[in-house]
Amino acid sequence: MLKSSDPWSIVVIVLTVALFIIALFVKGFTKGLLVECGVLLVSIKLILMAKKTAVIEENLERRLDRIEKLLAEGREQKSG
Numbered sequence: 422m423l424k425s426s427d428p429w430s431i432v433v434i435v436l437t438v439a440l441f442i443i444a445l446f447v448k449g450f451t452k453g454l455l456v457e458c459g460v461l462l463v464s465i466k467l468i469l470m471a472k473k474t475a476v477i478e479e480n481l482e483r484r485l486d487r488i489e490k491l492l493a494e495g496r497e498q499k500s501g
Contacts, residue, residue: 434464
């Protein structure tokens with residue numbers, strides 16, 4: 422099952438959203454806001470990609486452990 426995001430990812434998301442809201446009030450609805458939106462989306466996308474990579478890594482580790490176990494069992498059967 423998927424674990425929740427790590428604390429640093431949550432901190433980055435909250436900080437980015439807070440800065441986005443501050444920029445919204447400081448700059449108003451101008452074209453600079455589009456840049457801020459881009460920064461927000463890129464930050465969130467990078468965090469989501471990191472999470473997906475961590476999940477894939479965990480799955481690969483489990484599969485490699487299973488392969489290692491099968492190889493060890495095969496060696497035991499050949500020698501025993």
